[in-house]
Structure formats: structure tokens, C-alpha cells
């Protein structure tokens with residue numbers, strides 16, 4: 490790796506400093522922080538329309554942004570050059586990456602076409618889904634048994650049995666029988682928080698009942714308080730109710746997602762740690778021979794982008810139709826571009842394999 494980090498044009502030598510200035514997307518909000526509302530607005534920008542077929546019609550601000558975060562499709566040859574002779578490990582966020590953002594979380598279905606593309610990718614490259622949703626929920630959407638899954642922002646990890654290195658080599662690991670219909674190895678570093686999370690979920694449901702459009706989702710080791718369908722004038726009510734409930738729970742913190750407040754245990758664990766854990770557990774921790782690529786759209790994905798970037802072992806691709814600061818190196822506009830990128834990756838992998846056979 491190494492050389493690609495130089496292709497970014499940061500105003501600061503240290504991108505971390507730049508992010509701090511912009512309002513780091515990685516920081517968990519302290520419970521009594523002022524500015525929750527501001528953060529709710531910042532994390533919910535209005536999408537601009539991007540005309541891919543006609544670069545001249547690009548919004549100039551977006552165009553400038555892609556100079557800093559080049560399109561992973563346009564920079565495809567550069568990306569595969571980094572992967573030449575290496576094993577690529579794929580990490581995919583779910584909402585906003587594999588499925589488009591929709592008003593109702595339960596309706597965030599993945600298309601059959603996307604499922605086939607992910608299945609195909611997983612047959613060539615070790616592939617994991619890393620989501621804020623609970624493992625069960627995200628598996629219900631993805632329905633592919635051959636993948637690794639890390640739900641609850643990486644706090645609920647499970648993977649297929651029988652691959653080299655098992656995900657339960659660590660504490661808190663155990664065997665579990667899951668609806669995938671076979672034994673799975675699981676790792677749940679926040680298992681002791683389960684009763685608190687359930688309690689807080691019930692309280693948040695109770696407290697937000699009167700707020701039109703508010704929705705509280707139980708994601709096993711986290712709770713999501715959605716305000717996408719809440720009138721903006723009532724957003725302060727959502728922030729207030731959440732704050733009131735969390736006051737009594739100093740071991741829970743809050744982070745921001747796309748029109749959602751994410752309530753999480755304060756443990757030092759996130760999507761970045763989950764990526765490191767999975768790489769380690771499945772025998773892919775060697776930076777020289779493995780290139781991890783993480784594709785995601787959310788603030789919580791930044792933890793994973795950051796880990797890959799700082800370790801110089803791989804990189805992130807941020808999915809966004811609006812300019813935003815990120816630890817990712819490349820960008821894609823939306824899930825349909827993610828699908829195109831995965832297809833190209835598979836094609837490249839197949840060609841690489843056939844070239845190796847001919848030699």
C-alpha cells in the first residue's frame with residue numbers, strides 16, 4: 490500500500506485534524522451535549538441529483554469533492570493494481586450501500602440482482618456484511634449463508650463454520666444454532682448490555698409514542714431512534730426524549746446515523762474493531778498479502794475506514810451523493826454504483842484467475 494495515500498489532497502497533513510475541524514463523524518456524542526439537534530441536521534443532508542452519464546451536469550461542489558474522493562469506478566484500474574497478487578477481503582455495509590435508503594426500515598429490501606452480485610463476489614472473495622442492524626435482521630434481508638455478518642455496529646459477529654480460523658477464538662465467543670440452518674460461530678463483546686438495551690428500548694418506545702413518525706428499533710445490542718418520518722419541527726422532541734431516557738444510563742452513548750440516533754454501549758468496540766477482528770479470525774490479518782476494501786455510507790462506517798487507512802492495509806469507499814468528509818479514499822454515488830463496482834471486481838478476479846491458469 491502506501492502510495493495511494495498520497496493521491497489525496499488534504500488541506501491538513503493529518504486528515505484526522507481536518508476531520509476534527511469539520512466535526513468528526515467518529516465521535517460518540519456525550520450524553521448532555523448541546524448541539525444534538527445541529528448534529529441531527531448535519532447527518533441528514535438533502536441529496537442532490539447526480540447525473541452520472543453526463544459529467545458536465547455534475548453539481549460543481551460534488552465534482553470538486555470527487556477530486557478528493559475519486560469515483561471507485563473511474564479509479565478502478567488503480568484500485569485493482571493495489572490488489573494485484575493479494576487476496577481482497579470485502580466488507581459491505583447494508584443500508585444505503587446494498588439497499589437504497591427508504592422511509593420504513595422494514596422495507597429496506599435488497600434487490601435479487603444485488604443479492605446475486607454479492608453471492609458471486611463472496612464466491613471469489615471473503616465477504617462480510619457489517620451493519621447497525623441486528624445480525625438476525627440483516628441476515629433476513631441478505632439471506633446468504635456463505636457470508637460473515639457483524640450486526641449491531643460490529644457487536645454481534647457470526648460467520649460460517651469450517652473456514653480457516655473460527656470467530657470464537659476470543660472471549661465471549663460461543664457456538665450458536667441460527668436460522669441459517671447450520672452451526673455458527675458467534676462473538677458478542679457487548680452481551681452483558683443485553684438487559685439494559687432491552688430496558689432502554691422499552692422506555693424509548695414509551696417516551697416517543699406521542700411523536701408522530703418517530704420509530705424505535707431494537708437492534709439487539711443497540712437501539713435506533715428514527716426521525717426520518719418526523720416533521721423537522723418535532724426533531725427537538727426526539728432529541729429531548731432520547732436524552733431524558735439516557736440520563737439514567739451512563740454506560741450508554743449516542744452516535745448519529747442517517748436520520749437516526751443510535752444508542753450504543755460505551756464499550757471500545759465499533760465497525761472498525763469488527764473488521765480487525767474478522768480479518769484476524771479468518772486468517773487474513775497479513776497486510777502484505779491481503780487487501781481489505783470496506784464500502785459504506787454511514788457515519789458509523791467511518792470507524793472502519795479509519796482503521797484501514799491508519800493501518801495502511803486497505804481502504805474505504807464512501808457511498809454518498811452529497812459531499813462529506815470521510816476517512817475513505819474513494820467514493821460511489823449510490824447502491825447501483827456499488828453493484829457495478831462489485832461486478833467489475835468479480836470480472837477482474839475471474840480474468841486474473843484465468844490468466845494464472847494460462848501461465
Ligand SMILES: O=P(O)(O)OC[C@H]1O[C@H](O[C@H]2O[C@H](CO)[C@@H](O)[C@H](O)[C@H]2O)[C@H](O)[C@@H](O)[C@@H]1O
Nearest residue numbers: 583584590591592594597620621713717747749
Ligand atoms: O450500518 P447500516 O447497515 O447502514 O445500518 C444503519 C441503520 O440503517 C437503518 O436505518 C437507515 O436505513 C433505513 C432504511 O433505508 C432508513 O429508513 C433510516 O432513516 C436510516 O437511518 C436501520 O433501520 C438502522 O437500524 C441501522 O442502525
